[in-house]
Amino acid sequence: MKLQVNHKNIDSVESLESLIDSVRQNSIIKNGNLTLNENNIQSYDSVQHQLPDSLKDDFITRFMVRKFYIISDKYGTTGNISEIFIEKFVHNIPKIFFILLPFFAFLLLLIFRKQKYYYVDHIIFSLHFHVMLFMLLGITAGLTYIIPYTLFHALCNFLCIIGIGVYLFFSLKKVYPSGSVLLFFKQCILTVSYFIAFFVVASIYFIITLCLM
Numbered sequence: 139m140k141l142q143v144n145h146k147n148i149d150s151v152e153s154l155e156s157l158i159d160s161v162r163q164n165s166i167i168k169n170g171n172l173t174l175n176e177n178n179i180q181s182y183d184s185v186q187h188q189l190p191d192s193l194k195d196d197f198i199t200r201f202m203v204r205k206f207y208i209i210s211d212k213y214g215t216t217g218n219i220s221e222i223f224i225e226k227f228v229h230n231i232p233k234i235f236f237i238l239l240p241f242f243a244f245l246l247l248l249i250f251r252k253q254k255y256y257y258v259d260h261i262i263f264s265l266h267f268h269v270m271l272f273m274l275l276g277i278t279a280g281l282t283y284i285i286p287y288t289l290f291h292a293l294c295n296f297l298c299i300i301g302i303g304v305y306l307f308f309s310l311k312k313v314y315p316s317g318s319v320l321l322f323f324k325q326c327i328l329t330v331s332y333f334i335a336f337f338v339v340a341s342i343y344f345i346i347t348l349c350l351m
Contacts, residue, residue, distance in 0.1 A: 179207035205348060227347045234339050235271070238332065239264050245331050249324050250314045263313055270305060274298050303329075 182203060186194050195203065243260035250260075278298040282291045306329075311321055 179204055182207065226350075227344060230343050230347060231340075232272075234336065234343060235268055237339055238335055239268050241335055242267070242328075242332055245328055246314075249328055253314050263309070267306060267309060271302060274301055274305075 186200065194200070240261065243257065243264040246260040246263060247255075247257055275298065278294050281294050285291075303325075307322065307325055310325060311318070314321070316324075
């Protein structure tokens with residue numbers, strides 16, 4: 139029994155595997171640019187349609203390959219697709235912080251529940267902290283943009299992270315008075331929980347950004 143794909147007769151398992159490898163090799167992302175060669179999304183779909191189910195790409199692989207064909211057609215093979223994607227994703231980061239602002243307040247409500255504050259009080263603190271967070275991140279981004287040195291960028295990012303942590307500690311100590319050791323422990327719980335939520339929301343935005351490109 140012979141299988142015909144793109145007008146080629148496939149009469150053995152070895153030749154079928156060779157065709158599959160060829161399709162995949164021509165669908166590789168190198169340095170953010172799509173290497174199309176002679177293939178396009180129609181030929182890829184045609185090959186996938188005619189392959190046995192056991193040899194077809196899984197859903198994620200098929201989605202990624204088709205999506206990068208679409209992106210390449212839209213932005214051109216000579217453009218740096220990774221830079222375009224990063225630019226679009228970074229543009230959405232403020233939205234992520236905005237979404238997490240009430241969640242941060244909810245964490246404060248849980249962690250400092252003995253303080254007997256209302257949720258709106260935690261919202262006010264969360265808003266205050268996020269304003270300072272944006273200011274520190276903005277200053278850091280401005281400095282790293284003006285001074286193009288990798289070592290300086292690393293130093294700025296490190297100082298920014300330390301500054302955010304120190305500011306949060308003393309802010310919590312003023313609004314939620316407690317012992318330094320206990321407060322530091324609660325801050326660690328708050329920070330880890332916040333970053334987990336940030337990772338989840340950022341992953342969702344990552345997928346949305348990819349789908350909208």
